[in-house]
Amino acid sequence: MSFSFRRRAVVVTVTAVTVGVSAFAALHESSADIGRTGAAAEFHPVPAGEPGPSAAPRSARPTPRASAEADRAAEKTGGAAGAATAAQRYGWGRPLARDEFNGRLDREAWELYDGEGHAGNGRRSPEAVTVRNGALRITGTPDGTTGGLGWRNGDRKYGRWEARLRMNRACACYNANVLLWPVNGGGGTAPEGGGGEIDYMETYGDDGLRKGANFFLHFDQRKGAEQKGREGNSGRLDGRADVDLTTWHTFALEWTPKEINGYVDGRRHFHTTRQDVQPPRAMGQAIQLDWMPELKKLTARGIDTGRDATLEIDWIRMYGA
Numbered sequence: 001m002s003f004s005f006r007r008r009a010v011v012v013t014v015t016a017v018t019v020g021v022s023a024f025a026a027l028h029e030s031s032a033d034i035g036r037t038g039a040a041a042e043f044h045p046v047p048a049g050e051p052g053p054s055a056a057p058r059s060a061r062p063t064p065r066a067s068a069e070a071d072r073a074a075e076k077t078g079g080a081a082g083a084a085t086a087a088q089r090y091g092w093g094r095p096l097a098r099d100e101f102n103g104r105l106d107r108e109a110w111e112l113y114d115g116e117g118h119a120g121n122g123r124r125s126p127e128a129v130t131v132r133n134g135a136l137r138i139t140g141t142p143d144g145t146t147g148g149l150g151w152r153n154g155d156r157k158y159g160r161w162e163a164r165l166r167m168n169r170a171c172a173c174y175n176a177n178v179l180l181w182p183v184n185g186g187g188g189t190a191p192e193g194g195g196g197e198i199d200y201m202e203t204y205g206d207d208g209l210r211k212g213a214n215f216f217l218h219f220d221q222r223k224g225a226e227q228k229g230r231e232g233n234s235g236r237l238d239g240r241a242d243v244d245l246t247t248w249h250t251f252a253l254e255w256t257p258k259e260i261n262g263y264v265d266g267r268r269h270f271h272t273t274r275q276d277v278q279p280p281r282a283m284g285q286a287i288q289l290d291w292m293p294e295l296k297k298l299t300a301r302g303i304d305t306g307r308d309a310t311l312e313i314d315w316i317r318m319y320g321a
Contacts, residue, residue, distance in 0.1 A: 012190065047191040070095040084266035085162055086252035087319060092160050096315040097153035101136045111211050118175075118290035124148055128289075136287070138312040140174045142306050143260040144291040153318065154285025160265075161285060162252035165201065167245045167311045172208040174309035175290045177201070179250060180283035193319050196220065196279030200253035200262050203245070204292075207300040213237035215270040216264040219277040237277060239270030248314060255279075256321045287313060 038243040086092070099109060101314065113124035122144020129147040130137050140146035167176050178201040197218040204214060217237040243249050252263040260277070262270030289311045299305050 008086060081111075085164075085250045086254070086263035086266050086268075087160070087162055087264040087317065089263075090254075092319040094150050095319055096159075097151075098315065098317040099136075099151075099153075100134070100315045101131050101313065102134050103131070105131045105136065109152050110167070112152045113150075113288075114235075114284065117144060117146060118288075118292060119259065121131060121293055122146060122291040134314070138176075138287065138311045140170075140288040140289045140291055140309040142171070142308070144293065146174070146289045146291050146309075148286060148288035148290070150181075151285040151287075151318075153315070154180075155282055156209045156318075157282040158255050158257060158321040160252065160254045160321060161200070162250055162319075163201070163287075163316040164248055164250045164314040165208050165245075165312060166248050166314075168206055168307075169210055169246060169303055169311065170307055170309035171303065171305040172206060172294055172300075173291060173293050173296040173305070174208075175202075175288075175292055175295070176203045176311045177286075177288045177289070177290060178313075179286050180253065180255070180279070181286050182279070183282045196281070196283065198253060198255065198260070198279065201251040205295070205298070207298050208303040210307075211244065212240060212242040213251065213264070215241070217260060217270075217272065217277055219279070221276075235277070237270075237272055238272075241269045254321070255283075285316070285318065287311070287316075 024246070087095075099106065104312065112126040112128050112129055116122075117123055117124050121233070124143055124147055128139050128141075128145060129149055138147045138149075161180070163178050165176075165178065177199055180198040180200075182196055197216070199214065199216040199218075202214045202216055203210065204216075206212065215238065219235055219237075221235050239262050241262075243264055250263075250265055252266075254261040254263070259271065259273045261268055289309065296305060
């Protein structure tokens with residue numbers, strides 16, 4: 001395994017700076033999009049040293065019939081087992097790789113983290129990652145012992161990824177993240193990896209009630225010689241979907257040479273065609289539950305901060321672009 005996620009850091013940005021770039025500016029169908037009403041994509045400049053977290057193929061477009069069937073499935077199940085997926089809605093075909101987590105964890109397919117936690121906080125332990133009742137579980141304890149893992153089958157430049165997951169209500173200090181990270185490391189602002197990070201499901205900044213999820217696209221603003229040998233400023237585009245994460249939902253990422261899209265239950269909530277934010281190299285799939293003790297103060301009243309936090313993944317699949 002050539003890539004490593006063990007020292008990944010998530011960007012902490014307090015002040016949002018909105019510019020004239022909308023993540024919702026070129027939607028395929030307004031009926032297929034969700035998120036906060038009227039929300040625009042936000043561009044966030046991030047200070048140095050704080051990394052996050054033939055013809056180009058055309059993105060698949062849903063037929064009216066397929067979209068209607070996906071809508072009916074989502075309404076009927078409310079995000080449960082039969083809920084619509086982006087793969088169903090947009091006709092992504094057969095997965096190139098998949099893990100349904102039926103049985104024991106395939107240690108040939110997954111690299112488990114073993115070392116210090118995010119930003120040196122707590123510890124990432126292989127024992128925190130288990131498979132139970134057909135789902136991958138990452139458990140974070142109040143003392144900061146948690147886990148993460150990288151998918152050896154998930155490396156590529158361009159593609160589509162989708163995962164079905166849920167998370168319990170617990171301390172806001174636990175941040176769940178399903179993301180792509182540069183195969184050779186160096187995401188965010190780190191110059192050796194050329195920058196780049198796509199968090200297509202992240203709970204960072206919530207209050208522990210699990211009422212929604214973020215989409216964060218980190219990119220390196222430096223060009224040419226500026227990218228070599230030293231860190232500079234990176235930026236971030238944001239998306240948000242308001243969903244109940246304590247119930248099952250599917251989260252998907254579509255990355256092509258022309259665009260980057262994020263989906264929840266088959267409905268798009270993030271979109272950009274900006275070429276300057278495209279990750280420059282192949283990326284690897286990772287799943288993490290990061291302990292950020294400084295965020296404990298955000299926890300909503302009534303949430304027991306002494307209970308374990310648990311991220312469950314029912315399945316994960318990767319498709320070609």
